[in-house]
Amino acid sequence: MFNFDFVKPSSIADAVAAMAQTGAQALSGGQTLTPTMKQRLASPSVLVSLTGIAEMKGVCLGADGLSIGGATTHATVAAEAGAYYPALADLAANIGDPMVRNRGTIGGSVANNDPAACYPSAVLASGATVVTNKRKIAADDYFVGMFSTALDEGEFITGVTFPVPEKAAYVKFNQPASRFALTGVFVAKYASGVRVAVTGASNNGVFRWAEAEAALSANFSASAVEGLTVSAADLITDLHGTAAYRANLVKVLTKRAVAGAK
Amino acid sequence: MPKDTGIGASSKRREDVRFLSGKGLYTQDIALAGQTYAVMVRSNVAHGKIKSINTAKAAAMPGVLAVFTGEDFKDVGGNPAGWLINSRDGTPMREPKRPVLAHGKVRHVGDAYAAIVAESYNQAKDAAQQLADDTDIEELPAIIDMKAAVANADNRVHDEIPDNVCFDWGWIEDNRAAVDAAFKSAPHVTTLELVNNRLVPNAMEPRASIGEYNTGTGDYKLTTTSQNPHLTRLLVAAFVLGIPENKLTVVAPDVGGGFGSKIYHYGEEAVVLAAAKKLGRPVRWIAERSESFLSDAHGRDHVTKIEMASTKDGEILAIRTETLANVGAYLSNFSTATPTFLHGTLMAGPYKVPHVYVNVKTVFTNTAPVDAYRGAGRPEATFSIERVVDKMCRELGLDAFEVRRKNLLTPDQFPYTTPVGLVYDTGNYQATLDKAIELGDVAGFESRRAASAAKGKLRGMGLSTWIEACGIAPSHLVGVLGARVGLFDAATVRVNATGNISVMTGAHSHGQGHETVFAQIVADKLGVDESSIEIVHGDTSKIPFGMGSYGSRSLAVCGSAMTKAVDKIIAKGKKIAAHMLEASEGDIVFEAGKFSVAGTDKAKTFGEIAFSAYVPHNYPLETLEPGLEETAFYDPANFTYPAGAYICEVEVDPETGKVDIASFTCADDFGNVMNPMIVEGQVHGGVGQGIGQALLENTVYDENGQILTASFMDYAMPRADDVPFYTVDHSCATPCTHNPLGAKGCGEAGAIGSPPAVVNAVIDALHRGGHTHVAHIDMPVSPARVWAAING
Numbered sequence A: 001m002f003n004f005d006f007v008k009p010s011s012i013a014d015a016v017a018a019m020a021q022t023g024a025q026a027l028s029g030g031q032t033l034t035p036t037m038k039q040r041l042a043s044p045s046v047l048v049s050l051t052g053i054a055e056m057k058g059v060c061l062g063a064d065g066l067s068i069g070g071a072t073t074h075a076t077v078a079a080e081a082g083a084y085y086p087a088l089a090d091l092a093a094n095i096g097d098p099m100v101r102n103r104g105t106i107g108g109s110v111a112n113n114d115p116a117a118c119y120p121s122a123v124l125a126s127g128a129t130v131v132t133n134k135r136k137i138a139a140d141d142y143f144v145g146m147f148s149t150a151l152d153e154g155e156f157i158t159g160v161t162f163p164v165p166e167k168a169a170y171v172k173f174n175q176p177a178s179r180f181a182l183t184g185v186f187v188a189k190y191a192s193g194v195r196v197a198v199t200g201a202s203n204n205g206v207f208r209w210a211e212a213e214a215a216l217s218a219n220f221s222a223s224a225v226e227g228l229t230v231s232a233a234d235l236i237t238d239l240h241g242t243a244a245y246r247a248n249l250v251k252v253l254t255k256r257a258v259a260g261a262k
Numbered sequence B: 001m002p003k004d005t006g007i008g009a010s011s012k013r014r015e016d017v018r019f020l021s022g023k024g025l026y027t028q029d030i031a032l033a034g035q036t037y038a039v040m041v042r043s044n045v046a047h048g049k050i051k052s053i054n055t056a057k058a059a060a061m062p063g064v065l066a067v068f069t070g071e072d073f074k075d076v077g078g079n080p081a082g083w084l085i086n087s088r089d090g091t092p093m094r095e096p097k098r099p100v101l102a103h104g105k106v107r108h109v110g111d112a113y114a115a116i117v118a119e120s121y122n123q124a125k126d127a128a129q130q131l132a133d134d135t136d137i138e139e140l141p142a143i144i145d146m147k148a149a150v151a152n153a154d155n156r157v158h159d160e161i162p163d164n165v166c167f168d169w170g171w172i173e174d175n176r177a178a179v180d181a182a183f184k185s186a187p188h189v190t191t192l193e194l195v196n197n198r199l200v201p202n203a204m205e206p207r208a209s210i211g212e213y214n215t216g217t218g219d220y221k222l223t224t225t226s227q228n229p230h231l232t233r234l235l236v237a238a239f240v241l242g243i244p245e246n247k248l249t250v251v252a253p254d255v256g257g258g259f260g261s262k263i264y265h266y267g268e269e270a271v272v273l274a275a276a277k278k279l280g281r282p283v284r285w286i287a288e289r290s291e292s293f294l295s296d297a298h299g300r301d302h303v304t305k306i307e308m309a310s311t312k313d314g315e316i317l318a319i320r321t322e323t324l325a326n327v328g329a330y331l332s333n334f335s336t337a338t339p340t341f342l343h344g345t346l347m348a349g350p351y352k353v354p355h356v357y358v359n360v361k362t363v364f365t366n367t368a369p370v371d372a373y374r375g376a377g378r379p380e381a382t383f384s385i386e387r388v389v390d391k392m393c394r395e396l397g398l399d400a401f402e403v404r405r406k407n408l409l410t411p412d413q414f415p416y417t418t419p420v421g422l423v424y425d426t427g428n429y430q431a432t433l434d435k436a437i438e439l440g441d442v443a444g445f446e447s448r449r450a451a452s453a454a455k456g457k458l459r460g461m462g463l464s465t466w467i468e469a470c471g472i473a474p475s476h477l478v479g480v481l482g483a484r485v486g487l488f489d490a491a492t493v494r495v496n497a498t499g500n501i502s503v504m505t506g507a508h509s510h511g512q513g514h515e516t517v518f519a520q521i522v523a524d525k526l527g528v529d530e531s532s533i534e535i536v537h538g539d540t541s542k543i544p545f546g547m548g549s550y551g552s553r554s555l556a557v558c559g560s561a562m563t564k565a566v567d568k569i570i571a572k573g574k575k576i577a578a579h580m581l582e583a584s585e586g587d588i589v590f591e592a593g594k595f596s597v598a599g600t601d602k603a604k605t606f607g608e609i610a611f612s613a614y615v616p617h618n619y620p621l622e623t624l625e626p627g628l629e630e631t632a633f634y635d636p637a638n639f640t641y642p643a644g645a646y647i648c649e650v651e652v653d654p655e656t657g658k659v660d661i662a663s664f665t666c667a668d669d670f671g672n673v674m675n676p677m678i679v680e681g682q683v684h685g686g687v688g689q690g691i692g693q694a695l696l697e698n699t700v701y702d703e704n705g706q707i708l709t710a711s712f713m714d715y716a717m718p719r720a721d722d723v724p725f726y727t728v729d730h731s732c733a734t735p736c737t738h739n740p741l742g743a744k745g746c747g748e749a750g751a752i753g754s755p756p757a758v759v760n761a762v763i764d765a766l767h768r769g770g771h772t773h774v775a776h777i778d779m780p781v782s783p784a785r786v787w788a789a790i791n792g
């Protein structure tokens, strides 16, 4: 690890000022960033910790839906979101291990946009709004590819607001080693229709499965996706599974998510 | 009634108190005044010619104290292979020098070609990066695939070895014609090609070494993560650096697991010693986890074709195998023994099979060295045999249990000389098979299968009847087979004046529980309290010259030495007692901690005798030395042959290919058991590793020799929820006939017997589910592979 300065602001305004320094980088749970720094693959000159900002923490139901502060840990979401959005609490409860959940945050996860991460599928399937220190970004505009997002330099996530669905479920098939999603599917049913978001499978990061959304909006049952096929064209082939295998998982997990939605 | 102390009691592991409360003392925990930090500079290409290394900039960086390259060690000895294997044509194996630091060429990703020593770890890391930038390596084509390596004479891992073959071994060559003839006339031949997947040992504690040099006395000290401090001392002092052994102390303090990978001497140990001498300061090197993936000796990595000749009703007539065994870029210390004498000699399994021939070609590749890993050769043999037996049953429509029963040796056939050079002393393979069938509730399988089917899951059951040779090893025998070391062990029992006892053992505990079990044995034999015994191990300045722990040898070999030393203590005690009790020595009996005159109530306690030995006022000084301390060396007369039957049940999700272990039953024969709880723990751990190999673990190099599984993000280790609650039994014991404890060893059994049981169960599940086209799936049987097999 290289040397760096460390600041821990207690307000969003102070964090904005700290992030304006050259070489500044946001630090939340550090579950992704710290190992990267230890491997000398990242060398920020200033780390701006966002976990001391009270206004960026917590779970609260409002008019627009369920708002979760950007610095809220997975463990807190698992413990507190269940009453409003059980599928989301469930997702958080199955990220990593207790240490990861006690430190890792939703803001860090959504900012990092790992193609195998869980949260991006919930954000996209819920049509959530990513709230930053500068603006609000609709989920459909936010994820722009593997590890890349609509966030500007120095911009950080202060929270995410999820419209609460009638029913939803997240089904994750673990990559055997990392236990990130080899493929994960989030299905959310709203009065306006069904949204299906897939993580772990695509070379372009999280994506919506439009055919399944149409079929399920017409008939919310596992059998509705039975006749659909998933193209393996843009899907990932790696040590843990081929594109064809992932295409199969997309369909199988979608059916299971529909069957298990609550 | 289970005993609550001594031999056979489940005494609680005394070492766990310090391990579980964070009070263990591992190499990394040792902080020395004036210590410096070493970092290795490792190749990031698999194969390359070192054209130049410019050390000037790195050496001038802040805090940098020394820079070493291969050039600095080119005149010292190589790290040797411990076994000389001859090829079928009688020529000796090719043995390229394994240098301390790569010189001239780098031969695998992670091959260390330089080392930096600095005042701080970060300064050493900075300089290592600089040195890497200032090194010019011309990349050469990587030799990764074994078949290609053997076929291509133009591209060589070692320039002097044209076809990358270390040796081409035939076992037993003289039997080959008879075996071939048996195949020609056989009613049925089953053929299976399989891969025994390469594993990274992944001990919890990565390797670490601290070198010290005393400028006043010229003494060296190496504190290192070793399973065998004397062996390491021999290798680094006598073979590599040329330090007299009596000027080097090797200490292996608490060591967090080894599984084989810490048997061997590694170049870093020589670097820290040489650097300590140069600087006159302690030099510490602590591996990062990624360095473990890159540079620890890996395990397994065989590609095998096995053929089994049989009658139509499943009587095994002959076995023939051809194996390519990867040794990686250099010969690690046991690497030539593992695929040969720890593998080929087991290829008859527990069966009465008249004809067996084994051919093994070991191949150099641009990958990390491969050596013994928990089980070492025997898991590879067991997997090949148990998979091909299963395939034979399927091809002939026979019952897997019955075919095994038909072929297993029977108790009246011992001692049994196998066609591959071993003499099994004793066993009862039917008993363990019956026990496994009972405990695994084979009779109730059908209803469990139906219950699984109702959930959409395919259930299958797999069997493995396994045997291994351990308690390594009779020196005379292994000497004939090419070993360059003896494989005895040693123990010293020192009774102190006040009657408490220190036992110094050549065996080294890196998690096994020796401190508990050895104390139980000595306590039992001497009739004293376990708590009055301390076990001392891991320090060459304190212990007798022993060969360390691996090959399930600690109890069978070192425990036997300890037993002999205790016998000498008792014999001397009798002499002292005879004098004190004014009786003749022949009339003294020793029982329950008391020396007494037979048929009288005249007696001296063990404590009184010990005291008299050190305060010899009333003592036969004319004929007997004072003191009560004895050392014994023990060289086993034969290997020991634990054996057993394992039954695994799995549930397969046909939509995703995911395999869950539903149950795992082990019926083992370990001979006499000293501590049932520890034995069960060893089986749990071994089976856990076997399930890891069968379902999860794999080491993958791409065609350029980059290792794709260099972290736990991609290398899948088994976790608690990947393994079931095991059913473990060791009641079908046939005591070893040739060691004083009747013990056979249990450390590797689980890892040896379990992988074929798991894979057989998966194939069974698929067949029962109608996917009868699936003849085999290579390990790890991952979800993606199972799905592909179903849909293939």
Ligand SMILES: Cc1cc2nc3c(=O)[nH]c(=O)nc-3n(C[C@H](O)[C@H](O)[C@H](O)COP(=O)(O)OP(=O)(O)OC[C@H]3O[C@@H](n4cnc5c(N)ncnc54)[C@H](O)[C@@H]3O)c2cc1C
Binding pocket: A025, A026, A027, A028, A029, A030, A031, A032, A033, A034, A050, A070, A071, A094, A095, A096, A097, A100, A103, A104, A105, A106, A107, A108, A109, A111, A112, A114, A116, A117, A118, A119, A155, A156, A157, A158, A178, A179, A180, A181
């Ligand atoms: C062992 C292990 C297992 C894991 N398993 C899973 C899993 O199963 N599923 C899963 O989804 N994830 C998993 N993760 C990842 C985990 O969820 C991380 O917490 C997450 O990826 C990053 O969150 P963090 O708060 O730790 O971010 P950090 O590591 O602190 O930061 C990550 C990146 O985001 C940036 N950043 C941080 N906060 C913000 C912010 N508020 N706004 C803008 N940028 C920000 C940082 O600068 C950095 O670039 C696992 C991680 C580990 C170590």
